[in-house]
Amino acid sequence: MTAVLVINSGSSSFKYQLIEMDAEATLARGLVERIGADESRIVHEVMGDDGTATSHEQITQIHDHTAGFQAMLDAFAEHGPSLTEHPPVAVGHRVVHGGARFFEPTVVTNLVTINIQDLSELAPLHNPANVEGITAAQEAFGDVPHVAVFDTAFHQTLPPEAYTYALDAATAERYRVRKYGFHGTSHKFVSEEAARFLGRDNASLNQIVLHLGNGASMTAVRGGRSVDTSMGLTPLEGLVMGTRTGDIDPAVVFHLHRRADMGVAELDELFNSKSGIYGLSGLKDMRDLTEQANTGNEKARAALDVYVHRLKQYLGGYVFQLGRVDTIVFTAGIGENSAQVRAETLAGLENFGIRVDAARNEQRSRGIRVISADDSAVTVLVVPTNEELEIARQTLSAI
Numbered sequence: 001m002t003a004v005l006v007i008n009s010g011s012s013s014f015k016y017q018l019i020e021m022d023a024e025a026t027l028a029r030g031l032v033e034r035i036g037a038d039e040s041r042i043v044h045e046v047m048g049d050d051g052t053a054t055s056h057e058q059i060t061q062i063h064d065h066t067a068g069f070q071a072m073l074d075a076f077a078e079h080g081p082s083l084t085e086h087p088p089v090a091v092g093h094r095v096v097h098g099g100a101r102f103f104e105p106t107v108v109t110n111l112v113t114i115n116i117q118d119l120s121e122l123a124p125l126h127n128p129a130n131v132e133g134i135t136a137a138q139e140a141f142g143d144v145p146h147v148a149v150f151d152t153a154f155h156q157t158l159p160p161e162a163y164t165y166a167l168d169a170a171t172a173e174r175y176r177v178r179k180y181g182f183h184g185t186s187h188k189f190v191s192e193e194a195a196r197f198l199g200r201d202n203a204s205l206n207q208i209v210l211h212l213g214n215g216a217s218m219t220a221v222r223g224g225r226s227v228d229t230s231m232g233l234t235p236l237e238g239l240v241m242g243t244r245t246g247d248i249d250p251a252v253v254f255h256l257h258r259r260a261d262m263g264v265a266e267l268d269e270l271f272n273s274k275s276g277i278y279g280l281s282g283l284k285d286m287r288d289l290t291e292q293a294n295t296g297n298e299k300a301r302a303a304l305d306v307y308v309h310r311l312k313q314y315l316g317g318y319v320f321q322l323g324r325v326d327t328i329v330f331t332a333g334i335g336e337n338s339a340q341v342r343a344e345t346l347a348g349l350e351n352f353g354i355r356v357d358a359a360r361n362e363q364r365s366r367g368i369r370v371i372s373a374d375d376s377a378v379t380v381l382v383v384p385t386n387e388e389l390e391i392a393r394q395t396l397s398a399i
C-alpha cells in the first residue's frame with residue numbers, strides 16, 4: 001500500500017487528506033482551522049469501506065501550524081487510520097503561486113522554499129501561508145520527501161501572446177507582471193479525466209474547461225496543454241466570481257481613487273471580497289442566486305445574467321483561439337451542480353455545434369457524465385474535480 005498525505009495550507013487553517021494510491025482512495029481527511037485564535041477547531045474524518053465518513057470534532061487551542069500538525073497526528077492516533085500501518089511515502093503541498101519559475105511538481109529543498117517565499121510578492125496572502133504549512137509539515141514528517149504542486153504550473157505552457165499584457169515591457173519585466181493563471185491542478189485533472197472517460201488520446205483533443213466554484217476560471221486546453229486561461233497575475237482577472245469582479249476596466253481603479261478617495265487596501269477588498277455576484281445581489285451562494293432569480297428577485301436575475309454573459313464571452317473567445325473544440329467540460333461546485341448555469345451558458349449555441357440535452361443536463365450523479373445531445377458536434381461533459389487526488393498523483397510522480 002502506498003499512501004500520500006496532501007496538505008492545503010492557509011494562513012490560519014489547513015486541510016489534509018491521506019490517500020491510498022493503489023486504489024486512489026481517501027483514507028481520512030480533515031481540517032484544522034482558526035489557528036492562533038482562542039478556540040481552534042479540528043475536524044477529522046475517517047472514511048469507511050462503504051464510502052461513508054465518520055467525523056470527529058474537537059475544539060482546542062492551537063497556537064501555530066506546528067501545533068496544528070501535532071493535533072492532526074493526535075487525531076490519526078486516536079481515531080485512525082494508523083499512520084504506522086499507512087505511513088505516507090511523501091507529503092504533497094498545494095502552493096498557489098509558482099511564478100514563471102515552477103512548471104512541474106517539485107521536491108522541496110531549502111532553495112525551493114526560499115523561492116516560494118520569494119514569490120510572495122505575487123501572492124502575498126497565499127505563498128507565506130503555504131511556506132508555513134511546508135515548514136510545519138517537515139517537522140512532523142521529517143523522513144519523507146515533501147513535494148510542492150503549484151496552482152500556476154499547468155498554465156506555464158501558455159504562449160507569450162496569451163500571457164503578455166500590453167503593458168510597458170520594461171515595467172512588466174521588472175515587476176514580473178504577466179498572466180500566470182490558477183486552478184491549474186483542477187484544469188489538468190478534469191481535462192485528463194475527460195479524455196480518459198471518452199477513451200480518446202488527450203494529445204488529439206481540444207477542450208475548454210470551466211472551473212466554476214467560489215473562484216472561477218476557464219481554460220483552453222490544446223492536446224493536453226493549457227494555451228489560454230482567464231485568471232491572470234492574480235485570481236482576480238476573468239470570470240465573474242462569488243465575491244470577485246473578474247474583468248473590469250483598470251481605469252475604474254484610477255476613477256475610484258480620484259473620486260472616492262479609495263486607497264489600495266480598500267480597493268483590493270472591494271474588488272476581491274465585496275463584488276462579483278455578492279456585490280451585485282447580496283447573495284454569495286449560487287444555489288440562493290438561482291433560486292431567487294427564478295422567483296422574481298430582479299437583482300438576483302440581473303447578477304446571474306452578468307455571470308452568464310461573461311462565461312459566453314470567454315467561451316466564444318476560446319472557441320476562436322482553438323479553432324476546433326471537441327469537448328466543453330464543467331467542473332467545481334457550480335459547474336458540477338448547477339444545471340441552470342450550464343444550460344444558460346450554452347443556450348443558443350447550436351450553430352456552433354453545441355447542443356445540450358435538457359434531460360441529461362438535469363440528471364444528477366457523482367461521476368463523470370455527458371450532457372450534450374447525441375447529434376452535438378461538441379461533447380459537453382460534467383467532470384467532478386479532485387484537486388487533492390491530482391496533487392497526490394503529481395507528488396508520487398515527482399518522487
Ligand code: ADP
Nearest residue numbers: 212213214215284285286287332333334337338
Ligand atoms: P471553492 O472555490 O470554494 O472550492 P466550490 O467548488 O466548492 O468552491 O463551489 C462553491 C459554489 O458551488 C458555491 O457558489 C455553491 O453555491 C455552488 N454549489 C454547490 N452546490 C450547488 C448546487 N446544488 N447548485 C448550485 N450551486 C451549487
